[in-house]
Amino acid sequence: MTRILILTLMLSFFGFRKSKAQEKESMEEQKGIIGRYYENDLPVIMKFVNELPNEKIIKKLPFLTVVSWKYDGNENNGMPPKEINERMIVLEEALESSMNKSDIFTHAYSRTGNNLKELVYYTTKQDDFMTMLNRTLEKHDVYPIEINFYEDKEWTDFQKILNDFKNK
Numbered sequence: 801m802t803r804i805l806i807l808t809l810m811l812s813f814f815g816f817r818k819s820k821a822q823e824k825e826s827m828e829e830q831k832g833i834i835g836r837y838y839e840n841d842l843p844v845i846m847k848f849v850n851e852l853p854n855e856k857i858i859k860k861l862p863f864l865t866v867v868s869w870k871y872d873g874n875e876n877n878g879m880p881p882k883e884i885n886e887r888m889i890v891l892e893e894a895l896e897s898s899m900n901k902s903d904i905f906t907h908a909y910s911r912t913g914n915n916l917k918e919l920v921y922y923t924t925k926q927d928d929f930m931t932m933l934n935r936t937l938e939k940h941d942v943y944p945i946e947i948n949f950y951e952d953k954e955w956t957d958f959q960k961i962l963n964d965f966k967n968k
Contacts, residue, residue, distance in 0.1 A: 835965050842878030844913030848961060853906070861906060861922035864952040865929055867895075869917040869945050878914045888917050891943055895919060898936040904928045908958045922955065 833850045836843050852858065869888060871880045880888060892910070899905060905923035912918075923929040926949045937943070950957070 833965060839914045842914040844911055846909055846911050848909035850962065852955060858955050861924055862951060862953040863923045863926060864950040864957050865921045865923045866948045867919040867945050871915055873915045880917065892919060894936050898932055902932055904932060909961055
């Protein structure tokens with residue numbers, strides 16, 4: 801898979817803020833990456849902080865949590881149509897706001913393209929994340945999302961993303 805780095809930004813833009821879980825552990829400013837690669841000849845945009853958190857955070861958040869939103873991007877080169885993208889932004893901002901108030905999860909990466917949006921987090925427990933999610937979204941219209949949890953105590957999924965982009 802070919803991945804091309806596009807831009808490095810400071811953490812405060814595009815959802816690259818530290819979660820409450822990470823705030824207590826490090827006061828230094830992290831940098832984020834916005835990158836692009838192609839999947840089935842369609843662009844996929846990734847955003848993530850380009851480093852692993854410290855070992856204490858990794859041990860505290862052992863579950864990879866993937867919030868997936870499938871959409872029809874055939875008219876837009878695999879990217880979401882404007883109306884759907886606007887709803888995706890509302891969802892992402894709501895989750896980011898909750899993340900900044902909670903120490904039960906942190907953002908790992910996001911991907912958009914090839915008819916799929918994924919917001920990927922690491923969390924303490926499935927039940928804790930679902931309780932937070934339901935509370936956060938209780939006044940929102942229903943989103944067409946699917947949520948999957950995977951045990952990933954070593955954060956190998958995120959390490960693979962870091963390695964893929966480091967080598968390009």
